[in-house]
C-alpha cells in the first residue's frame with residue numbers, strides 16, 4: 001500500500017488522528033461522511049424493504065396460498081411501501097444531496113454542518129423505530145398512506161399504527177431539517193461565479209426537491225398530529241362515527257403532501273441522470289434552461305394535482321375536471337425532460353458504462369410509467385384502474401424504473417468519487433441486466449392483472465380469474481432481484497477494498513466535483529474556485545488555472561492550508577436521541593417522555609451555545 | 618433621532634457567502650415559508666369543520682343540550698381575546714425596538730429618550746413579558762372553556778380550536794424561551810451590533826408568530 | 842453557454858433603496874398605531890349586528906386582517922427593505938398556502954356557500 005503514490009481511499013485512513021474509529025463517525029459533521037452514512041443506512045433499508053417485497057410476491061405467486069397470514073400480509077405491504085419511500089429512496093437521495101451539493105457548487109460544507117448530522121441521526125433512529133416492530137408482528141398495517149378513519153383507534157386499536165404515526169413524524173423532522181439546510185446551502189454557499197443558471201442539473205433538481213419538502217412536509221406533519229391526537233388524546237379529527245368528522249379530510253391532507261412527495265422521490269434521480277447522460281455522451285446537457293424551467297414547473301404544478309388520487313371518492317365534476325386537467329398538464333414538463341435526455345444522447349459519443357445503462361433505462365422505464373400515469377389522469381379511465389394492480393404497475397415504473405434506476409446510475413457514476421476506487425464494470429453489467437429483466441418481468445404483467453380487475457392489497461386470490469399467469473410472472477421476476485442485488489453488494493465491498501484506483505476524474509466529466517481528488521479531502525476545495533461556465537472542466541473559457549492546480553493536489557491537511565474545519569461533536573446525535581426517547585415515551589411511559597424531553601432541551605442548548613468551529617486566527 | 622437600522626443580514630463570521638447574507642437568516646425565512654403551510658393546514662381544517670360540530674358548545678352560537686335542556690352560551694370571549702391580541706401586537710413593537718437597540722448599541726446616546734430606546738435588555742424583557750401575558754390569557758381562556766364544557770374531545774370545534782390555537786401558543790412559548798435566552802446572553806456578555814443577527818432571526822420568528830395570530834383572530838374569533 | 846443570467850442578476854442586485862430608507866423608530870410607532878386602530882375597527886365591527894349580518898362583513902374583515910398581515914411583514918419584518926431572496930422565500934410559499942386553502946374551502950363546500 002505504501003508503495004503507491006495514491007493514498008488509501010478508505011475514509012478511516014483519510015483523516016488521521018482524532019478522525020479514526022467509531023467516535024469519528026458518531027461525531028462527524030462532514031457532509032461527505034454524513035452522505036456515506038446515509039448511503040449505507042439507506043441501502044440497508046432498501047435491502048430490507050426488498051426482502052419484504054419478496055415475501056409478498058412469494059405469497060401471491062399462486063392462488064390460495066397461505067405462506068403468511070392476512071394480518072401479517074397487511075404489515076408487509078405497509079412496511080414495504082413505507083420503507084421504500086421514507087427509508088430507502090428519500091435517504092438515498094439525501095446521500096447524494098449530502099455528498100454532491102457542496103462539491104458541485106464549490107463549497108466546503110453545507111450551511112449548517114451540525115444540523116446535517118442531526119438530520120441523519122433522526123433518520124436512523126426513526127427508521128429503526130418504525131422498522132423494528134415487524135419482528136414482533138406489530139408493524140404498521142394501514143398501508144403507506146394510512147387512510148383515516150381506518151387508522152383511528154376505533155378501527156385499528158393495536159400499537160401498529162402508533163408506530164407508524166410517530167415514526168413518520170420523526171422522519172419528517174429529519175427531512176425538514178435537511179431541507180432547510182440544503183436550501184440555504186444552494187442559495188447561499190455557491191462559489192463565486194456559480195450563478196443559478198450555471199448550477200449542475202443535479203443541484204438544480206435537489207434545489208427543487210428541497211422546496212417541495214419544505215412545503216409538503218408541514219402538511220403531513222399536521223395530518224399526523226391530528227391522527228396522533230385522535231389516537232392518544234381522543235380528539236375528533238377523523239372521528240366519523242360520532243363526531244361528524246369528514247372521511248375525506250385525511251385523504252386531502254395526505255395527498256396534498258403525497259403528490260409533491262412523488263416528485264421528491266423522482267427528481268433527485270432525474271438530476272443524477274442529467275449528470276450521467278452528458279458525461280457518457282460527451283455532450284453538454286441538451287436544453288439546460290428548459291430542464292431547469294420544467295423542474296420548477298413540475299414543483300409548482302405538483303401542488304395542484306393531489307386529488308387525482310381521489311377520483312373514486314366522488315368529488316364532483318368540477319373538481320374531477322380540474323384535477324384531471326392539471327394532471328395531464330404536469331405530464332408536459334415531465335415529458336420535456338425525457339426528450340432532453342434523448343437529444344443529449346443524439347449524435348453524442350455514447351459509452352455504455354454501467355452508470356449509463358442505468359441512466360438510459362430510466363429514460364425508457366420512466367416513460368412507461370408516465371404514460372400509464374396519463375392514462376389514469378382521466379377520471380373515467382381511473383375509475384377502472386384505481387386500487388388495482390394497474391396502479392401498482394404505474395408507480396413501480398416511475399419509482400423503480402425512475403427513482404431506483406436513477407439512483408443506481410448515480411451510485412455507479414459517483415462511487416469513484418466517494419471511495420476513490422472504481423466499481424467493477426463487469427459485475428456492474430450483470431447487476432444492471434438482472435435488475436432490468438427482473439424489473440420488467442415483475443411489474444409489466446401487473447398492468448394486465450390490474451386491467452383484469454385484480455385489486456391491490458389482497459393477500460390471496462382464487463384461481464380462474466385470469467390472474468394466475470401474470471402473478472406467477474411477477475413472482476419469478478421478484479425472485480431475480482435478490483440475485484441482482486447480490487452482484488451489487490459483492491461488487492460494492494470488493495471494489496471498495498481493491499477496486500481500480502479512480503483518480504480525480506475517471507469518466508472525463510465536466511463539473512466541479514471532478515476537479516478535486518477522490519475521495520475529496522475534508523475541506524473539499526483547497527481554494528474555492530471561480531466558475532465561468534456550466535462545465536468548468538470541459539469548456540473553461542478562462543480556466544481558473546490557479547485553483548485547479550491547487551485543488552488537484554493531494555494530501556495537504558487543512559491546517560497546512562489554513563482552512564478552518566468545524567469541530568466534531570456528538571451533540572446532534574444526543575439531541576436526536578432525546579427526540580426519539582421522547583416519542584418512545586408517548587407509547588411506553590411518561591418517565592421516558594420526560595427523560596427524552598430533558599435530554600433534548602439540554603443537549604440542544606449545549607449545541608446552540610457552543611461554537612461551530614475554532615475562531616478565525 | 619438617527620436611530621436608523623443597520624443592515625443586519627451580512628454574515629457575521631468570516632465565511633464567504635454567495636449573496637453576502639448570513640445563512641441563518643436565509644434559513645429562518647425558509648422556515649417561515651414552511652410554517653405558512655403548517656398553519657394553513659391547521660386553519661383549513663378549522664374552517665372545514667366550522668359549523669359541523671354535532672353537539673355544542675359552539676363558538677358564536679348558543680346551544681341547547683337536548684337531553685338536559687341546559688343552554689350553553691357562545692363560548693368565545695371576544696373582549697378578553699381582543700385584549701390579548703393587543704398585547705401580542707405590542708410585543709411586536711417591543712421586538713423591533715429590541716432589534717434596533719442591539720443594532721445601534723455602539724451609537725452614542727445623548728438624551729434620556731435615546732438611552733431608553735437603546736436599552737436592549739428592556740425591550741427584550743418587554744417582548745418576552747408581553748408574550749407571557751398573551752400565554753396567560755390563553756391559559757385562562759382554555760381553562761374557562763373547559764369549565765364551560767368545551768374540551769378538546771368534546772366536538773369538532775373543540776378539537777380544531779384547541780389544536781390550532783394550541784399550536785400557536787406552543788410557537789409563542791418557544792419564542793418566549795428564545796427571547797429569554799437572548800436576554801440572558803445580553804446580561805452575561807452584552808449584545809452588541811455584531812450580534813444583531815441573533816436578535817434579527819428571533820425577531821423574524823416572533824413577528825411571524827404575531828401575523829399568524831392576526832389571521833387566527835379574524836378567522837376564528839371575529840368571523841361568524 | 843454564458844447566457845446572461847437575469848434571474849441571478851436580479852437576486853444579486855441589492856435592493857436599490859436599501860441604504861437610505863430603513864424604517865426608523867418613528868415609523869415603528871406609526872405602524873403600531875395603525876395596527877391598533879385596525880384592530881379596534883375589527884372588534885368594533887364585530888359588535889354592530891347589522892353590519893355583521895350584511896354581505897360586506899366577511900370581505901371587510903378579511904381585507905383588514907390581510908392589511909395588518911402585510912404591514913407587519915413589510916415593516917416589522919423588513920421585507921420591504923431587505924434582500925429580494927427573502928421576499929421570494931416568503932411570498933412563494935404564502936401563495937401556494939393560500940391557494941391550497943382556497944382549494945380546500947371549495948372542495949369541502951365552504952367557499953361556494955360563504956362567498957356566493
Ligand code: HEM
Pocket residue numbers: 145262263265266308309327328330331334369370371372373374376377382385386387391394395398399402403
Ligand atoms: C407523468 C406524470 C404522472 C402522472 C400523470 C401520474 C398520475 C397518477 C395518478 C392519476 C395516480 C392515481 C391513480 C389511482 O390511485 O387511481 C397516480 C398514482 C401514483 N403515482 Fe403517479 N403520475 C405521474 C408520475 C408519477 C411519479 C413521477 C411518481 C413517483 C416517482 C408517481 C408515483 C405514484 C404513486 C406512488 C402512486 C400511487 C399512490 C398509491 O395509491 O399508493 N407518479 N399517478
Ligand SMILES: [Cu+2]
Pocket residue numbers: 258259262305306308309
Ligand atoms: Cu399523484
